[in-house]
Amino acid sequence: MHSFASDRQRPFHEFQLHPKFHHFWSAVNSECKVNNGGCSHLCLMSPGPKGYSCKCPTGILLQKDQKTCDKGMNNFLIVAKRTDVRKVSLDVPYTADVVLRIGNIKNVIALDVDTQGGKDLLDVF
Numbered sequence: 001m002h003s004f005a006s007d008r009q010r011p012f013h014e015f016q017l018h019p020k021f022h023h024f025w026s027a028v029n030s031e032c033k034v035n036n037g038g039c040s041h042l043c044l045m046s047p048g049p050k051g052y053s054c055k056c057p058t059g060i061l062l063q064k065d066q067k068t069c070d071k072g073m074n075n076f077l078i079v080a081k082r083t084d085v086r087k088v089s090l091d092v093p094y095t096a097d098v099v100l101r102i103g104n105i106k107n108v109i110a111l112d113v114d115t116q117g118g119k120d121l122l123d124v125f
Contacts, residue, residue: 030045030051030052031043031050031051031052032044032045032052037052037054037067038054038067039052039054039055039067039068040054040056040067040068040069041054041055041056041057041069042054042055042056042057043055053066054066054067054068054069056069056070057069058089058096058098059073059076059087059088059089059091059092059096059097059098060072060073060089060091060092061074061091061092070091073087073089073090073091074091075089075090075091076088076089076090076091077090078111078113079097080108080109080110080111081108082105082106082107082108083105083106083107083108084099084100084102084105084108085099085100085102085105085108085111086098086099086100087100
């Protein structure tokens, strides 16, 4: 198997090609290869004049420059289920929820969220 990954320091996605199939493919030039296409998060090849588009993680908006993602969800709900706590984005036109990484949760019955000071603080009861 051959592994392909970006050498930049931002988050990247890695994929593998089976040796039986990759010899049929020719190298593709992409704007995403150079500085991640200028995208802050994801650079995806696409048809059109630019040949790529920038995308953001689930539930986060792309800013007007079409390259930079917001720092996080601006408008959201915090939802508790018995075994996990989810953050549901209200910023995007699709339903997007992200499971928050919180220690070993067995039976959540209440939440307390403090968003003062630019940091989300969450207590689970």
